[in-house]
Amino acid sequence: MTATTPIRVVQWGLGAMGQGMAKLIAAKDGLDLVGAIDVNPALDGKDVGEVLGTDPLGVSVTTDPASILDSSKVDVVTIATTSWVRDQIADLRTIITAGINVVSIAEEMSCPEAQNPDLAKELDDLAKKHGVSAVGVGVNPGFVLDHLVVALCSGNQEVTHIEARRVNDLAPYGQTVLRTQGVGTTPEEFKAGVADGSIVGHVGFPESIRLISDALGLGVDSIEQHIEPIIAKVARPARDRTVEPGQVAGCNHTAVGRRGGDEVIRLIHPQQVAPEAEGQETGDFITITGVPDIAMSTGPEIAGGKATAGICVNTIPRILAATPGLKRIIDLPSPCALMGPSAYERR
Amino acid sequence: MTATTPIRVVQWGLGAMGQGMAKLIAAKDGLDLVGAIDVNPALDGKDVGEVLGTDPLGVSVTTDPASILDSSKVDVVTIATTSWVRDQIADLRTIITAGINVVSIAEEMSCPEAQNPDLAKELDDLAKKHGVSAVGVGVNPGFVLDHLVVALCSGNQEVTHIEARRVNDLAPYGQTVLRTQGVGTTPEEFKAGVADGSIVGHVGFPESIRLISDALGLGVDSIEQHIEPIIAKVARPARDRTVEPGQVAGCNHTAVGRRGGDEVIRLIHPQQVAPEAEGQETGDFITITGVPDIAMSTGPEIAGGKATAGICVNTIPRILAATPGLKRIIDLPSPCALMGPSAYERR
Numbered sequence: 001m002t003a004t005t006p007i008r009v010v011q012w013g014l015g016a017m018g019q020g021m022a023k024l025i026a027a028k029d030g031l032d033l034v035g036a037i038d039v040n041p042a043l044d045g046k047d048v049g050e051v052l053g054t055d056p057l058g059v060s061v062t063t064d065p066a067s068i069l070d071s072s073k074v075d076v077v078t079i080a081t082t083s084w085v086r087d088q089i090a091d092l093r094t095i096i097t098a099g100i101n102v103v104s105i106a107e108e109m110s111c112p113e114a115q116n117p118d119l120a121k122e123l124d125d126l127a128k129k130h131g132v133s134a135v136g137v138g139v140n141p142g143f144v145l146d147h148l149v150v151a152l153c154s155g156n157q158e159v160t161h162i163e164a165r166r167v168n169d170l171a172p173y174g175q176t177v178l179r180t181q182g183v184g185t186t187p188e189e190f191k192a193g194v195a196d197g198s199i200v201g202h203v204g205f206p207e208s209i210r211l212i213s214d215a216l217g218l219g220v221d222s223i224e225q226h227i228e229p230i231i232a233k234v235a236r237p238a239r240d241r242t243v244e245p246g247q248v249a250g251c252n253h254t255a256v257g258r259r260g261g262d263e264v265i266r267l268i269h270p271q272q273v274a275p276e277a278e279g280q281e282t283g284d285f286i287t288i289t290g291v292p293d294i295a296m297s298t299g300p301e302i303a304g305g306k307a308t309a310g311i312c313v314n315t316i317p318r319i320l321a322a323t324p325g326l327k328r329i330i331d332l333p334s335p336c337a338l339m340g341p342s343a344y345e346r347r
Numbered sequence: 348m349t350a351t352t353p354i355r356v357v358q359w360g361l362g363a364m365g366q367g368m369a370k371l372i373a374a375k376d377g378l379d380l381v382g383a384i385d386v387n388p389a390l391d392g393k394d395v396g397e398v399l400g401t402d403p404l405g406v407s408v409t410t411d412p413a414s415i416l417d418s419s420k421v422d423v424v425t426i427a428t429t430s431w432v433r434d435q436i437a438d439l440r441t442i443i444t445a446g447i448n449v450v451s452i453a454e455e456m457s458c459p460e461a462q463n464p465d466l467a468k469e470l471d472d473l474a475k476k477h478g479v480s481a482v483g484v485g486v487n488p489g490f491v492l493d494h495l496v497v498a499l500c501s502g503n504q505e506v507t508h509i510e511a512r513r514v515n516d517l518a519p520y521g522q523t524v525l526r527t528q529g530v531g532t533t534p535e536e537f538k539a540g541v542a543d544g545s546i547v548g549h550v551g552f553p554e555s556i557r558l559i560s561d562a563l564g565l566g567v568d569s570i571e572q573h574i575e576p577i578i579a580k581v582a583r584p585a586r587d588r589t590v591e592p593g594q595v596a597g598c599n600h601t602a603v604g605r606r607g608g609d610e611v612i613r614l615i616h617p618q619q620v621a622p623e624a625e626g627q628e629t630g631d632f633i634t635i636t637g638v639p640d641i642a643m644s645t646g647p648e649i650a651g652g653k654a655t656a657g658i659c660v661n662t663i664p665r666i667l668a669a670t671p672g673l674k675r676i677i678d679l680p681s682p683c684a685l686m687g688p689s690a691y692e693r694r
Contacts, residue, residue: 024504143501147681151498154490154661155654156684157371217687290684291657292650296643303639307502310638314501331693333678334494337503337637340564346678 007316007344008075010035010068010100012091014043014061017105018080019052020309025078026057030344031316035068036061039081065091071099076316083107083203085116092123092134101132103315105308109136110146111207111214111328124326133322137315137329139307140166141204144284145267146211147329152286152294159216159290164208165268167282168301169275170250171238181251181271182229184241190229190248201227201253202269209257209265215330218264220257228252236274249273311335321346354663354691355422357382357415357447359438361390361398361408364452365427367656370399372425377691378663382415383408386428412438418446422667425659430454430550432463439470439481448479450662452655456483457493458554458561458675471673480669484662484676486654487513488551491631492614493558494676499633499641506563506637511555512615514629515648516622517597518585528598528618529576531588537576537595548574549616552602556612560604562677565611567604575599583621596620658682668693 009031011022018038026033026048036048038061049057062068069077077095082088085108092109095102112120127134136142145164153159170178182190182199193199206223213220232249235242243249250272257265275282283299314335322332329335338344356378358369365385372380373395383395385408396404409415416424424442429435432455439456442449459467474481483489492511500506517525529537529546540546553570560567579596582589590596597619604612622629630646661682669679676682685691 139502147501148498150683151495151681152649153683154494154681155486155649155658156661157653157657159684159686214689215681216684217690219687219689292653294645294649296645298641298643302499302502302641306504306639310504311502314503331680334498334501334562334681336497336500337506337563339506340566342561342566343564 006030006032007320008032008034008073009316010037010074010077012037012065012077013080014038014040014051015080017305017309020305021078021080021312022048023052023054024309024313026054028313028338030338030341031313033057033059034074035059037063037065037068039063065094069095069098069100074100075320076101076103078312078316079104079106080312081106085109085112085119089119093126096123096126096130096132096134099130099132101319102134103312103319104134104136105138105312106136107138107141107204108207110138110141110204111210112136112326114206114210120326127326128324131324133319133324133327135315135319135327135329135332137311137335139302139304139311140202140269141207141211142329143307143311144302145269146208147334148284149212149286149288150215150330151334152288152296153216156288156294157291159218159288161264161289162212163266163268163287165285166301167270167275167280167285168304169273169282170271171273174239178238178273182248183238183250183273184243185248187229187231187248194227199227199251201251202271205253205255205267208267209255211328211330212265213257218257219259220264221260222258223255224258225253225255230270230272234277236277238273243273310337314338317344317346353377353379354667355379355381355420356663357384357421357424359384359412359424360427361385361387362427364652364656366399367652368425368427368659369395370401371656371660373401373404375660375685377685377688378660380404380406381421382406384410384412384415386410412441416442416445416447421447423448423450423663425663426451426453427659428453432456432459432466436466440473443470443473443477443479443481446477446479448666449481450659450666451481451483452485452659453483454485454488454551455554457485457488457551458557459483459673461553461557467673474673475671478671480666480671480674482662482666482674482676482679484658484682486649486651486658487616488554488558489676490654490658491649492616493555494681495631496559496633496635497562497677498681499635499643500563503635503641504638506565506635508611508636509559510613510615510634512632513648514617514622514627514632515651516620516629517618518620521586525585525620529595530585530597530620531590532595534576534578534595541574546574546598548598548600549618552600552614555614556602556604558675558677559612565604566606567611568607569605570602571605572600572602577617577619581624583624585620590620657684661685664691664693
C-alpha cells in the first residue's frame with residue numbers, strides 16, 4: 001500500500017468523535033474518505049463536508065450501511081457509535097460479513113474478551129472466515145493506560161507491579177460527558193447515580209488490565225473497581241457551568257488487578273472539571289516496579305479527544321497489514337501519526 | 348508457542364551484555380538456553396553457568412558456531428558481539444543460512460538500512476529465502492529514542508517536530524565505555540580523539556532518526572551530527588576515577604534530521620559521569636510538537652544495561668511470530684517483559 005493507492009475508508013457514526021475522525025481521514029493523503037454512515041435521517045444524502053462544516057467532499061452520508069459496504073470499493077470502516085460491544089456487535093457483523101476490515105473506538109472493543117468473551121470469539125471466527133481484521137483503540141482504553149504501559153516495559157527483565165494514573169480536565173466537555181461522571185451532583189445524588197448506573201465513571205478498566213496482563217503474562221485473575229465522588233473545595237469553572245464548593249466536581253475511578261490475591265496492576269483515573277483550581281496538575285503517570293524500575297510522566301495529559309480520533313485513523317494501515325481475526329493494540333506494531341508515504345507501508 | 352514448549356535459544360557472545368542476556372534467558376520459564384557461543388578459546392567447553400557465576404546450567408560454551416546451529420534444535424539466536432553491521436554480517440549470514448531467527452543488539456542492526464543499505468537488502472533477501480526473521484534492538488537505538496517516540500505518537504493527528512533527549516550517568520561503567528566518550532581527557536585530547544575516531548560518542552543516531560522518520564513518514568532526507576566535550580566544572584566521581592574540573596566528563600552528542608532543509612527530528616544524548624554533581628538530573632525527555640503536543644519525561648533514565656538485555660530477550664517471541672525477513676522494532680508488536688505464558692503467545 002503506497003500513497004499512490006490511497007486506502008478507501010468509510011466513517012460509521014458522525015457524532016462529535018466520528019466527525020473528528022472523518023475530518024482527519026479526509027485530510028490525509030494516504031486515505032480516501034469514500035463514504036459515511038449515520039443513523040440520523042436528517043443527515044441522509046447530505047455531503048459529508050456539510051455535516052463537518054468544511055468544503056464539500058463529494059461524498060454523501062447514508063443511513064443504509066448495505067448500500068455502501070462493498071469490499072471491492074471499501075478497505076476499512078472506522079466506527080464510532082457506542083462504548084459497548086453488545087450495542088455495536090450487529091454493525092460489526094455487517095462490516096465483517098461484507099469482507100471489510102474495521103477499527104472501532106468502542107471502549108469495550110479494545111479488548112472484547114475482557115467482558116464479552118463470547119462475542120470476542122464470534123468476532124475472531126467471523127473475521128477469519130471473511131479474511132479481514134477487526135480491532136478497537138482509543139486514548140483510553142487502547143493507548144495511555146495500556147499500550148503505553150506495555151511499550152514502557154519493552155526492556156524490562158521483570159515487572160512485579162504497575163501503577164498508571166491519568167488526571168484529566170473535563171472542563172471543555174459538554175453535558176453528555178459530565179453527566180456520566182456525576183459533575184454538579186450532590187454527594188447523595190452521586191451515590192444514587194452510581195447505584196442506578198447513570199454515573200458510570202471511566203469505561204475501559206477491565207479492558208486495560210486485561211491488555212497489560214495478557215501482554216506481559218501477569219496472570220491477573222480478579223479485578224476490583226472503586227468509584228468515589230471528588231467533592232469541590234473551591235468553585236471550579238467548566239464550559240457551561242460552575243461547580244460550587246460541596247458539589248461533585250467529578251469521579252475518582254480506580255481499578256485493581258490481582259493475581260492470586262496479590263495486587264499487580266493499579267489504574268487510577270480521576271475525571272473532573274478544573275483540577276488545577278485545587279492545585280492538581282493534569283498528566284499521565286506510569287510507575288513500573290521491576291528490573292529496571294521506571295517512572296514516567298506527561299504533563300499535561302495526552303489530549304483525549306484528539307488522540308482517540310488520531311489513534312483510530314493511525315491504526316488503519318496496521319489493521320490492513322494484519323493477519324485475519326480479532327486483534328488488540330498489543331498484537332499490532334504501534335500505530336503512529338500518518339505524516340507521509342512510508343507511514344502507510346508495513347513489512 | 349506456549350510455556351509448555353519453551354523457545355530454544357542460543358546466546359552468541361558472552362561479554363558483559365551477553366552474560367546478562369544469557370542469565371535472563373536461563374531464568375525465564377518460556378525460554379530454554381540450549382547453547383552459547385564465544386570467540387574466547389578459554390571459555391570453550393565450559394558450562395555456561397560457570398562463565399555466568401551461577402549454578403551449572405548443563406550447557407557448554409563452544410567456539411564453533413556450526414557445531415550447534417541446527418534449526419531442528421534451535422529457534423533463535425541472541426547475538427551480542429559488536430555495534431557494527433559490517434563486523435556482524437558474517438555471523439548473521441551463518442545464523443540465517445542455518446534457518447534460525449536472530450535478535451541482535453548491534454546498534455546499527457536496529458535499522459541497518461540507515462547506514463548499510465546493501466547489507467540490509469542482503470539480510471532481508473537471505474532471511475526470506477530461509478524462512479526466518481532478523482531484528483536489532485537495544486535500549487538506544489531500538490527503544491528510548493525511537494520506539495518509545497513512535498508509541499507516544501500513537502494518537503497524533505499531526506507531528507511537525509520531535510525532540511528526544513536522554514541524559515544518563517556513565518559513573519557505573521568501566522574503561523571501555525568511558526574511553527569511547529572521552530571521559531577524563533583534556534579538551535584538546537577530546538578534539539583529537541573525535542578526529543581520529545577513538546572518541547565516537549553515541550552509536551545509533553542515524554538508526555533512530557530513520558526509524559522515527561520511516562514510522563511516521565516524516566521523509567527525513569539529511570542527518571547532521573555534532574559532538575562536543577562536556578567539561579567538568581566540579582570534581583565528578585566515577586567507578587574507577589575522579590574527573591577533575593577542567594577535564595572532560597563526557598560527550599554531548601546531538602543529531603538533527605531534516606526534510607528539505609527543515610528540522611523535523613532532534614535527538615540529544617549527553618553521556619557523562621555524575622551529571623548530578625553539577626545539578627543535572629538524569630532522565631529521558633520526549634517533546635512532540637503536533638496535534639496534540641506531548642511532553643514526556645522519565646526520571647531517572649530507563650536503565651541502559653538492564654533494558655538492552657531485557658528488550659533483546661523480550662523480542663524473542665515477537666521475532667518468532669513475525670513474517671520472514673529483516674524487521675525493525677517499528678515493524679513488530681511492542682516487546683514487553685516476559686512474566687508468564689501469555690507473554691509468549693501472539694495472534
